[in-house]
Amino acid sequence: MTTTTGPVLELEGVTRTFGAVTALDDVSLRVEHGELVGLLGPNGAGKTTLLSLVSGLRKADSGTVRLFGGDPRDAASRIWLGTTPQETGLPPTLTVGEVVDLVAGHYPAPMPRAEVLARFGLEDLAKRQTGGLSGGQKRRLAVALALVGRPRLVLLDEPTTGLDVEARHILWQALRDYHADGATVVLTSHYLEEIEALAERVVVVGGGRVLADDSLQAVLGLVGLRRVLLTLPASSTLDPSNLPGAHVAEVTDTADGRRWTVLAADADALVRALVHHDVPFSDLELRGASLEEAFLALTARADAGDTDPAPTGRTAGTGTTPAADRDVDRDAEEAVR
Template sequence: MTSLSTVEFENVHKSYGKKHAVDGMSMRVEQGEVLCLLGPNGAGKSTAINMMLGLIKPDSGKVRLFGEDPGMSAARAQIGVIPQDTDFPPALKSREIIELVRSHYAQPIAVDQLIEAFLLEGIIDRYTSGFSGGERRRLALALAFCGNGKAIFLDEPTTGLDQKSRQAFWEYARDYAGNGASFIITTHHLDEIENIATRICLLVDGKIRYSGSADEIRSKVNRRKIRFFSNQKPEIKGHLVEDAGDGRWQINSSDSDVVVRNIIQRKIEFSALEILPCTLEEAVDTLFEDQTSNTTGA
C-alpha cells in the first residue's frame, strides 16, 4: 500500500514582480512528520505555506496536499489551520465560533475536549471582543485542531501565551502528533520545537538551504560553549571572550580542545570550567550566518 505524502512540492516557483519569493523549492512532508520551517522575514515561509493551503497558485511547479490540488475540498477536509491576526467576529461567542468551524469536518473533536486541551473554560461562553492576546491565541489553536485534521498548519502557535498554556499546548500537540498527524510549523521559539520537530528546514531567499533533524543541525554546526569563572578577562588568541556576568566568561568555538589547551598553557586562573553543546537556536543562527555569507560571497 502506498501512502500519500501530506505535502509535495516539485520545483515550485513564485515571484512577486522581480522578487523570487519561492525559488525552485522541492520537498515532501510525509505523514506523521513534524516539520518546522525557519527563516528570516521574507525568506518565503508564508508564500510556501499559502501555496500548500491553496491560497496562492505557484507560477510553475507542482504543489500537492494529500495528493490533491490544495484548493480542492477533499484536501482541505483533512487539514487544520491556525487563524492569523485572530480578529474573530465580534458578535459571536467562542463556542459559536468553534462550532461554526467544526461543522465543516466529518469527524471533529468534541467541544468539551477542546475546552480542556486549550484551557478555554473561562472564555468559552464569552464574546471575543474583550479577549486578551493569550485568550485569542488559545481560541485560534482550538480552531486549528477542532476539525481533527491529519495535518495541522501552525504559524507562530505560542505567541502571546503564558508559560502554563504554552506547556499545555505542546503537550497536546505531542500527543496529537503521536497519533500519526503531520505538523507544519513556523516559529521563532526554537527551544519549544526542539522536542517535537522531526525535521527542520532553513529557508533563505526562497530556497531550502538546509534540512535535517535538530540533532543533525547541532552536529553539523559542531559548536561548543566553554564557560568558566576567572578574576580577570582572559585573552585567548583568535577567540572572542564574552562576559557572561558575575565573573564568568564564555567562548564559542568549533574546537573546544584547542581553547581549553590554550587556557591551561597561558596559566589563566579558572574555576568551574564547563564545555556545553550549543543550543539549537545557536546552531541555527550559525547556519544562517554561514548561508548568508555564502550567498553574498557568491
C-alpha cells in the same frame, strides 16, 4: 483527487516571487504521515509563503505543490487540513462555543465542542464573546479551531505568539497529544525552545532556500560548534575570541573574575591555546550548541554568501536570491484572499 498514501505534503522545485523579490527559490520539501516538523527561519525567510502555498492561499510561480497528492487549491485536497495563520479574524459577537460549533459544521466528523475546549483549557470561556477575549485567549482559540475537523495535517504559523508561559505549555501538550494520535504537524516559531520542545524534525529556511533539514540533533550537529565556558582572573587581558577555533565570545563580571562563554568550532584547540598562553582559567565547561546557536550560525552562513546547502539527510533547495520581507508577504497574502 487526494490520497492517503505517499507524502502528506510535497514541494518540488518551487519558486515564488513578489515583484523583483524572490521569497522561495527552487525549494523542495517532503513531509510524511505522522511527522512533527519545526520550520525555522528569520523574518522574510519564506516560511509563511511556504505554508500559504501548501494551504492553497497562493500559487507557485514554478514547480509543483501537492497536498495529500492533490492540488492545494482544490477544496477536496484541503478537507483533511487544519491551519492557523499568523493573524486570525474571529466574529466578535459570537461566543467561543458558538465559534467552535460554526467551524465544526464545515467538517464531516468534527470533534465535540467539549473535547475542543478541554484540549486547550478554554472551558471557562465557552460563553464569552470572542470580541472580549485577550490576545492570548484569541490565539489559543484560533489554534483550537485548527483541530476541530480532526485534520490529518495541521499547519501552524507562529502558534504561540502572545501567549504567556502557562498558556504556551497548555498548547504544547495539546499538540503533543494530537500528534500522538497519528496526525502530522508542521509549525513555524520564533520561540526556539518551542521547536526544541516539540519538533522531531527541523527545517531551517533562509534566503528563500532550505539550509538544513534533518532531526533536531542532526541539525545541531551540522553547525559543529561547542559552547566553552570558563572563568579568567579579572586582571587577565586575554580575549578568548581571538584564540584559534573561537567564533564569538560573551563576558560577564563575577565575584571570581570574568566568566566567558565562547562558541568554538574546535573546543580542543581552544583549550590547548589557553594552556599555551599560560592562562590561569578555572571552572571550565564544554557543552553542545543550542538550537538558537545552530539557527544563528546557519543563517549567518547564508548571509555571508555560502551558497552550498548544508549536508542533510533530505532534499534541499539551492537558490541564493534574498527572501521577501514579512510586510511584502502579508500584502501579497491579502491580495490572494
